[in-house]
Amino acid sequence: MKCFIISALTADGYIAKNRTHAAMWTSKEDKKRFVALTKQAGVIVMGLNTWQTLGKPLKDRLNIVYSPTPLPAIPGMESTVKDPKELLQELESRGVKEVAICGGSTIYTMFMQTGLVNKLYLTIEPILFGDGMRLFNKDLDYKLKLLSCEKTEGGTLLLDYDVESTAANF
Numbered sequence: 001m002k003c004f005i006i007s008a009l010t011a012d013g014y015i016a017k018n019r020t021h022a023a024m025w026t027s028k029e030d031k032k033r034f035v036a037l038t039k040q041a042g043v044i045v046m047g048l049n050t051w052q053t054l055g056k057p058l059k060d061r062l063n064i065v066y067s068p069t070p071l072p073a074i075p076g077m078e079s080t081v082k083d084p085k086e087l088l089q090e091l092e093s094r095g096v097k098e099v100a101i102c103g104g105s106t107i108y109t110m111f112m113q114t115g116l117v118n119k120l121y122l123t124i125e126p127i128l129f130g131d132g133m134r135l136f137n138k139d140l141d142y143k144l145k146l147l148s149c150e151k152t153e154g155g156t157l158l159l160d161y162d163v164e165s166t167a168a169n170f
């Protein structure tokens with residue numbers, strides 16, 4: 001199964017100013033890539049804080065939301081408490097081939113720690129926040145391979161990485 005992280009960062013490495021800060025500050029090129037890749041995947045996974053910044057499911061994708069308490073049923077959205085490996089196994093048994101991990105820091109970190117993420121699509125925007133939330137919030141050791149780096153006219157970098165190995169396998 002392809003399981004990828006997709007995220008936009010400022011040039012100083014933040015994904016948001018705080019946990020209620022919606023990711024509306026990204027470029028049109030980032031939004032276009034996000035829509036294309038997540039629609040291709042068909043399934044997007046996020047945490048409750050990120051879900052609350054959206055307010056409604058992203059259309060044409062199954063939205064899976066990590067929430068400590070079950071969320072009211074909405075078409076196109078399911079809430080879960082499953083551990084990442086169990087969730088991916090269940091999705092695989094439902095015929096899913098690709099899953100997009102869509103944040104925030106808590107969910108990116110939880111999935112990265114499992115070793116099941118095999119790709120990262122990162123966007124670096126020419127913006128500074130100075131302080132805020134990092135992509136990950138726990139210790140990790142991974143080696144990445146940069147597959148492509150596209151620079152837009154506005155100075156956005158669209159990066160595509162494969163996850164090569166954990167530090168133990170360097």
Ligand SMILES: NC(=O)c1ccc[n+]([C@@H]2O[C@H](COP(=O)([O-])OP(=O)(O)OC[C@H]3O[C@@H](n4cnc5c(N)ncnc54)[C@H](OP(=O)(O)O)[C@@H]3O)[C@@H](O)[C@H]2O)c1
Pocket residue numbers: 006007008009014015016017018019020021022023046047048049050051053066067068069080081082083102103104105106107108110133
């Ligand atoms: N720049 C970007 O590309 C981007 C993308 C996505 C999100 N963001 C930003 O990231 C910020 C949110 O990040 P965040 O780390 O605060 O929150 P988050 O990852 O969106 O969600 C955390 C929530 O998920 C719940 N959760 C986590 N693991 C769980 C589990 N195993 N079972 C059940 N519930 C679980 C947590 O429950 P507990 O309360 O019980 O711990 C917590 O309520 C927002 O500002 C958002 O806009 C930015």
